[in-house]
Amino acid sequence: MIExxxxxxxxxxxxxxxxxPEYFRRLAAQQSPEYLWVGCSDSRVPANEIVGLDPGELFVHRNVANLAPPQDANFLSVLQFAVEILKVRHVIVCGHYGCGGVRAALSGQRHGLIDHWLQPVACLCRRDAAELEAITDFDARVNEVCERNVLAQVAAVAANPFVQDAWRRGQTLAVHGWIYSVQDGLLRDLETSVDGAAGARRLDGRRRAPPPPRRRPRIEGPR
Incomplete structure (x- = not known):
């Protein structure tokens, strides 16, 4: 099987x-992506493919539930390299509907070590418990948390010292929040882009309070 x-x-x-014939020669010559993708490890969400870019055009970091924790050396190394060395112009935080990590955090059950990693999502669920419990369909509740988690991670990236320092230097850099549906293969913009320190402060203020209800495309069934 491995063979x-x-x-x-x-x-x-x-x-x-x-x-x-020149495909691999071009890839080997230079890596100069304009985008850093912070996405979920889910195998159904291949970053390059869903945006139609070649590998050298998208710098990718993936983890369970597309988190941007300021204590994680792996994520911080990727972010610093992307911002300071590659000089990417866009950081895209992309979640996906039906995320297994979000589902695990929302379930309230013990799963072992992953529970520690998912603490940011669990904290979000506790903060917004009253609103989330009003969503009676569990799959719909998971999808709502998937969106809110993206918003929280965008705020975390925008508040990161590496990003803040880039803006202080006058570097062109924007942070975006998107979400992907495995069911139809389409991305949706959560309209939370920020491209400067002032916007980051406003976004951080929004993160501390539950976001207001937003109209979103209806997608039938589990995502």
């Missing part, structure tokens, strides 16, 4: 070369 992956790799590389 089959090497066979698939050979076929993939050969197919790429046939379609575009």
């Amino acid at each position: 089959e992956l090497f066979t698939r790799n050979i076929r993939w590389a050969a197919g790429r070369t046939r379609a575009d």
